[in-house]
Amino acid sequence: MTNQFFTLTVNGTDHEVADSWLGESLLDVLRDRIGLMGSKGACTQGECGSCSVLVDGRLVCSCLVMGATAVGQEITTIEGVAPVGAPSDVQQAFVDAGAVQCGFCTPGLVMAVHDLLERSGSPTDTEIREELAGNVCRCTGYGRIIDAVRQVSVNRSSPDEGTS
Amino acid sequence: MTVAIPTSLAEAARLLGEEPDAMLLAGGTDAMVEVNDGHRRPADLVIALNRVTDLRSWRHDPEARTVTIGAGVTYTELMDPAIADLVPALAEASRTVGSPQIRNAGTLGGNLGTCSPAGDGLPVLAALDSRIRLVSATGERTIPVREFMVGVKRTALEPGELIAEIELPLLDGWQGYAKVGVRNAMVIAVASTCLAVDRLRETVSIALGSVGPTIVRCDTAEQLLASAVDWQNMSLTADTLNDVRVLVSAASTPITDHRSTAEYRGHAVGVLAGRLTRRAFTIDGATE
Numbered sequence: 438m439t440n441q442f443f444t445l446t447v448n449g450t451d452h453e454v455a456d457s458w459l460g461e462s463l464l465d466v467l468r469d470r471i472g473l474m475g476s477k478g479a480c481t482q483g484e485c486g487s488c489s490v491l492v493d494g495r496l497v498c499s500c501l502v503m504g505a506t507a508v509g510q511e512i513t514t515i516e517g518v519a520p521v522g523a524p525s526d527v528q529q530a531f532v533d534a535g536a537v538q539c540g541f542c543t544p545g546l547v548m549a550v551h552d553l554l555e556r557s558g559s560p561t562d563t564e565i566r567e568e569l570a571g572n573v574c575r576c577t578g579y580g581r582i583i584d585a586v587r588q589v590s591v592n593r594s595s596p597d598e599g600t601s
Numbered sequence: 602m603t604v605a606i607p608t609s610l611a612e613a614a615r616l617l618g619e620e621p622d623a624m625l626l627a628g629g630t631d632a633m634v635e636v637n638d639g640h641r642r643p644a645d646l647v648i649a650l651n652r653v654t655d656l657r658s659w660r661h662d663p664e665a666r667t668v669t670i671g672a673g674v675t676y677t678e679l680m681d682p683a684i685a686d687l688v689p690a691l692a693e694a695s696r697t698v699g700s701p702q703i704r705n706a707g708t709l710g711g712n713l714g715t716c717s718p719a720g721d722g723l724p725v726l727a728a729l730d731s732r733i734r735l736v737s738a739t740g741e742r743t744i745p746v747r748e749f750m751v752g753v754k755r756t757a758l759e760p761g762e763l764i765a766e767i768e769l770p771l772l773d774g775w776q777g778y779a780k781v782g783v784r785n786a787m788v789i790a791v792a793s794t795c796l797a798v799d800r801l802r803e804t805v806s807i808a809l810g811s812v813g814p815t816i817v818r819c820d821t822a823e824q825l826l827a828s829a830v831d832w833q834n835m836s837l838t839a840d841t842l843n844d845v846r847v848l849v850s851a852a853s854t855p856i857t858d859h860r861s862t863a864e865y866r867g868h869a870v871g872v873l874a875g876r877l878t879r880r881a882f883t884i885d886g887a888t889e
Contacts, residue, residue: 481637506649570786571700
């Protein structure tokens, strides 16, 4: 494959990527070539989690994926989690719990929380902390983020008693 | 620049044979950090290994009493109970790597390829005397991990060779991994230790990370344990435990860098080895 041009499938849509440097991270391709600005870049070394996306269903740091290697894989970004104006239950819980302050870490955390709750329906506080260890927030002190995860977990296990 | 995405080991080896200077990209969790920082310029050809199906599986051979793990198996996959039951220390070490995001991408083969003295999988591979199968377009060879790890980020890989599999013996006995860092998660080891007991051969192996140019085996402490352990009762004396701590610290050859001091690292591996020894054996006359 000589791939000065390549195609990535993001949130179910094919995007032609042209004129990129092939060593570029998936994060840079998403933001600078495709124009999906939801995934954030901070550390570019896998420490902060603000660039978290799903690649073939696996939560990864998009800054550590070489963009051109993700050809043919299903990429899901924060923009693919829910349509604008209709937040997912995790996004709504973050708002309700006051888990969003500056908001920079929020897209990565929402991706990580969706992934966590797919794998573990009712995680303990320790499990929540361990599973979210790769997502750094410098505002909240994490308390309200953990509150939000708990709230989603409870709502999902008793949907009839969910918030109106 | 070209990015190749082979799907078979033969194809990956052929591409590498044609262009031995190509950059091999496994999970990207080490390599992309260097690329992003501008410390490493990818070669004209990058060979992505994440979709080489031959590298993505593992198998258990009950007769040979081995587990053979493809180089592309991720840390998340190594934490699976099916592997964890067979090689508990490897699962424990995998759990201490980075975050879920890192463990979903990073691979055991990548850990070996980078060959950092702080690589969390490497003390386990060293303690278990694992064997590494290397494949090229023209052939293959299998070498002990001790010979594979040459120095700080230096391996015995020849041009055109890639890491295919890691073969681990199944031992009858307790094994574990312990690590010191500045916090519990997302941390590179300041010092780490793997201890593995083999009740059939009546031996104990101890391997240390982050305290030398590559993984350090503690031959004198291992010899002491082999002779001093009461193998009937799986016990040893408090004096032996103390000697193990001292011998392990003495076996380390750490440096001082931005993450810790040589003195602390040397002390820490002794503490970790003591802790693991107490988990593996009953201590006669222990007062602590």
